[in-house]
């Protein structure tokens with residue numbers, strides 16, 4: 001077999017490299033272009049809640065209507081607002097699990113029902129738990145109010161204060177976030193808050209709570225509050241924001 005001179009082999013090799021380099025963009029372009037030659041749509045930027053998993057709990061359901069005043073049932077309002085909230089959180093990039101999507105309950109006993117709602121946090125490795133309720137009282141009270149677990153984590157308190165701050169901005173509530181001792185807050189291992197959207201016992205507020213537009217406002221305030229929570233936690237994970245409802249230790253005589 002005749003042997004090629006070295007110079008000839010090198011020359012042929014170089015020519016092959018040049019031809020391949022010239023053809024490469026055509027081939028690569030063919031692979032990435034969509035059928036029909038349209039360029040790919042630019043990727044949408046991740047939302048402010050991207051990567052978060054949130055359990056939203058519409059309070060009560062099924063045999064348990066919650067508060068009932070003038071034929072208006074708490075369980076219906078909590079489901080309507082929670083579904084609105086789910087959509088808003090998903091728009092912001094979160095994955096949302098509703099504890100119920102229709103008029104059902106988990107158990108015949110309240111405690112077991114609540115236990116199963118909380119269990120969804122571990123099942124879905126959720127980052128947050130937000131339970132939505134409406135209030136009822138003998139007073140003529142009104143206004144949305146958020147609760148966190150008394151003696152719980154600073155993150156839980158941060159979550160409640162962040163939501164309450166947005167509720168104060170978007171609705172006419174003058175209330176502040178408060179600590180309380182509630183089963184779903186005490187037993188949830190991630191930051192958790194209960195949002196009491198308002199008082200069914202107050203006629204004017206009962207009317208508002210049924211309006212889709214007001215329900216959307218409430219859901220938006222909660223979604224924005226969760227965004228604010230995430231921003232705060234990124235900066236100061238162990239310190240809750242200032243809460244005017246906290247008793248001031250330096251206040252004389254109190």
Ligand SMILES: [Zn+2]
Nearest residue numbers: 059066133134
């Ligand atoms: Zn309730």
